[in-house]
Amino acid sequence: MKAAVSLNDLVVRGLVGEAEAPALLPVEQAFRIRVTGAMEGAIANRADPVARQFLPDVQELEVRDGELFDPIGDEAHSPVKGLTHRYPDRCILHVTKTCEVYCRFCFRREAVGDEGHLTEAEIIAALDYVAVNPQIREVVLTGGDPLVLSTRRIKDLVARIGAIASVETLRVHTRIPVVAPERVTGELAETLGKSRLSVVVVVHTNHAQEITDGAKLALGRLRGAGIMLLSQSVLLRGVNDSLDALEGLFRELMRNGVKPYYLHHCDLARGVSHFRTTLADGMALMAGLRGRLSGPLLPTYVIDIPGGFGKVPVNPAYVVPAGAPKEWRITDWKGGVHRYTDS
Numbered sequence: 001m002k003a004a005v006s007l008n009d010l011v012v013r014g015l016v017g018e019a020e021a022p023a024l025l026p027v028e029q030a031f032r033i034r035v036t037g038a039m040e041g042a043i044a045n046r047a048d049p050v051a052r053q054f055l056p057d058v059q060e061l062e063v064r065d066g067e068l069f070d071p072i073g074d075e076a077h078s079p080v081k082g083l084t085h086r087y088p089d090r091c092i093l094h095v096t097k098t099c100e101v102y103c104r105f106c107f108r109r110e111a112v113g114d115e116g117h118l119t120e121a122e123i124i125a126a127l128d129y130v131a132v133n134p135q136i137r138e139v140v141l142t143g144g145d146p147l148v149l150s151t152r153r154i155k156d157l158v159a160r161i162g163a164i165a166s167v168e169t170l171r172v173h174t175r176i177p178v179v180a181p182e183r184v185t186g187e188l189a190e191t192l193g194k195s196r197l198s199v200v201v202v203v204h205t206n207h208a209q210e211i212t213d214g215a216k217l218a219l220g221r222l223r224g225a226g227i228m229l230l231s232q233s234v235l236l237r238g239v240n241d242s243l244d245a246l247e248g249l250f251r252e253l254m255r256n257g258v259k260p261y262y263l264h265h266c267d268l269a270r271g272v273s274h275f276r277t278t279l280a281d282g283m284a285l286m287a288g289l290r291g292r293l294s295g296p297l298l299p300t301y302v303i304d305i306p307g308g309f310g311k312v313p314v315n316p317a318y319v320v321p322a323g324a325p326k327e328w329r330i331t332d333w334k335g336g337v338h339r340y341t342d343s
């Protein structure tokens with residue numbers, strides 16, 4: 001089934017009511033819409049955990065104080081176009097701005113959505129940067145979603161990164177095995193699995209309802225190719241902010257050979273406050289999960305410090321109350337201290 005890419009498509013398919021549509025037009029103008037056939041099939045009703053992630057909502061028009069265009073500060077650490085170098089030993093390569101779905105809570109929602117990928121000249125410049133910085137041991141492919149590229153382009157990119165002797169690990173951040181599992185072909189799995197690099201695929205998924213039979217096949221194909229599978233999820237109010245939902249997700253991931261890796265606190269992207277929990281709520285959920293799940297099933301709950309100061313675990317070693325309600329003091333990996341307000 002073709003993806004729904006407009007408000008009109010959503011109305012025609014009965015995913016959004018006709019009466020609701022006019023109020024959603026400004027949302028469509030501000031942020032792209034795309035719902036794949038796999039995710040459309042996983043939606044049971046307008047208010048369920050899958051629908052909430054992909055169907056536009058008028059609450060996206062509400063921008064709160066403190067919300068940012070670039071909440072995790074990609075641009076602050078970008079020495080060449082398409083590359084973010086925040087930590088010495090790793091860098092992120094944003095190979096495309098395109099995704100198979102557009103998530104309503106996306107932390108890069110102001111950056112994703114354009115058609116088109118990095119040009120050949122931009123890829124050459126980015127890989128040259130990696131080659132002359134041998135402290136970079138790991139390249140993280142992200143976007144957008146890097147697996148929207150054709151298998152031919154992925155093959156070429158993996159080979160070129162593999163040719164840089166100092167790089168040891170290739171991490172691929174993707175939502176495709178879940179939202180468009182048919183794109184995980186045997187050829188793609190083999191391409192990743194045969195690289196001389198240690199390849200880790202980090203699958204973004206937020207609720208067990210997304211892990212359809214197709215997703216299970218795609219994950220099985222990647223595992224079969226010898227690829228390490230981790231997950232990253234976002235803690236989302238109304239989607240997975242309950243012990244039952246999180247336990248269900250992490251158990252389903254482990255059943256499919258995916259180690260729950262990160263649970264992200266929802267970033268301060270513009271217009272996503274209706275998805276954001278407080279840090280205290282997130283910590284309470286993690287404490288509750290500890291009694292329900294064994295170590296391998298528990299991810300690390302993390303926050304990206306706004307402004308590009310990196311990611312830290314949300315625990316008292318890094319995140320402490322700052323005296324007033326909803327105010328926190330967060331220490332980054334270099335020892336810098338930052339104020340954070342739940343909003």
Ligand code: SF4
Pocket residue numbers: 098099100101102103105106107108109112143144145175204
């Ligand atoms: S797949 Fe990732 S990058 Fe793309 S819209 Fe969703 S959260 Fe954003």
